[in-house]
Amino acid sequence: MSLAQRGRLSEEELQQLWQRYWKQRTDADRQRLILHYLWLVRYVLHSLQLPETTLVSEEDLEHTGILGLNEAIERFDPTRGTKFETYAVARIRGAILDELRKLDWLSRTARRKFxxxxxxxDELSQETGAEASAEQIRKRLGVSPELYRSYLRAVEAAHAATTLSTPSLPVEEGEEDATDPLEEVPDPNAVEPLERLAREELLAHIMQYLExxxxxxRLVIVLYYYEGLTFREIGELLQLTESRVCQIHAQVLEELRRHLRAHDLT
Incomplete structure (x- = not known):
C-alpha cells in the first residue's frame, strides 16, 4: 500500500479533520490533510502536458506540487463556496508551472541533443545521398555508444511529444463550472510514453548514485522523497537537527547534479 493510500480518510473522518484543523491549525492535522489529498498532486502531474523537463526530475515536481497543496490547505476558505479539490488543483497547477519556468535548463539539454x-x-544524408546509419551519426556526433543512447532517447522523446495530446485543466480559483474536471481522474500508476522513454537512463544513474x-x-533522501517525511520528522528519527537534515539534503542534491552533469544528463 502506498503512502498516499495509507493517508486516505473516510468522508466522516475528513470532515472531522477539517473542522479540527480550522479551529486549531496544528502541523499534525495539516500533514494528515496533505496525505489525504496527495492524489491531487499526481492528478495534476498526469493531466498537465509536461515536456522533457518533467522527465528529468519528477520527484522535484511532485515536491513542488505538495508545496502548492500545503498552501491550498492553509489558505482555503470554505465560506466562498468553492470545493477544496477545485481550489487545490489550481494552486498545485500554478506551483508546478512556476517551477517549470525556473527549470527550463532541463529541457534545453534534451532539445540540444535532439x-x-x-x-x-541531415549533413550525412546530404553528403552521401542516402539515409545515415546509426553508427555514422554517432561518429559524426563524436560521442561514445553509451552517450549516443541518450541522444536516441531525446529523439524518441521529441517524436513522442508531438503525438501526445493531454487536456489542460480549465480550473481557476473561485471558478464555478458545470463540469468537474476531477470526475475523470487518470490512473496514477499509468506511465506516459514520453516519461517512459526518457526516464530509464536517468533513473539508472540516480539509483547508482544513491546506492x-x-x-x-541515503536515509535522508529516501525518507524525504519516498516516505514523505518532513525535515523535522527525519531529524527526530536520525537524531539530527532540522537544519542539519536540510543541509544534508541540499548537499546530496548538489552532488547528484554534478554526477548527472558528468554523464551529460543535465
Whole structure:
C-alpha cells in the first residue's frame, strides 16, 4: 500500500479533520490533510502536458506540487463556496508551472541533443545521398555508444511529444463550472510514453548514485522523497537537527547534479 493510500480518510473522518484543523491549525492535522489529498498532486502531474523537463526530475515536481497543496490547505476558505479539490488543483497547477519556468535548463539539454542529432543526420544524408546509419551519426556526433543512447532517447522523446495530446485543466480559483474536471481522474500508476522513454537512463544513474551514498545521506533522501517525511520528522528519527537534515539534503542534491552533469544528463 502506498503512502498516499495509507493517508486516505473516510468522508466522516475528513470532515472531522477539517473542522479540527480550522479551529486549531496544528502541523499534525495539516500533514494528515496533505496525505489525504496527495492524489491531487499526481492528478495534476498526469493531466498537465509536461515536456522533457518533467522527465528529468519528477520527484522535484511532485515536491513542488505538495508545496502548492500545503498552501491550498492553509489558505482555503470554505465560506466562498468553492470545493477544496477545485481550489487545490489550481494552486498545485500554478506551483508546478512556476517551477517549470525556473527549470527550463532541463529541457534545453534534451532539445540540444535532439537538434545535434538532426543536424548530424541531415549533413550525412546530404553528403552521401542516402539515409545515415546509426553508427555514422554517432561518429559524426563524436560521442561514445553509451552517450549516443541518450541522444536516441531525446529523439524518441521529441517524436513522442508531438503525438501526445493531454487536456489542460480549465480550473481557476473561485471558478464555478458545470463540469468537474476531477470526475475523470487518470490512473496514477499509468506511465506516459514520453516519461517512459526518457526516464530509464536517468533513473539508472540516480539509483547508482544513491546506492553509493553513505547510509545517513541515503536515509535522508529516501525518507524525504519516498516516505514523505518532513525535515523535522527525519531529524527526530536520525537524531539530527532540522537544519542539519536540510543541509544534508541540499548537499546530496548538489552532488547528484554534478554526477548527472558528468554523464551529460543535465
Amino acid at each position: 537538434h545535434a542529432y538532426q543536424k548530424a543526420a 553509493q551514498l553513505p547510509e545517513r545521506k
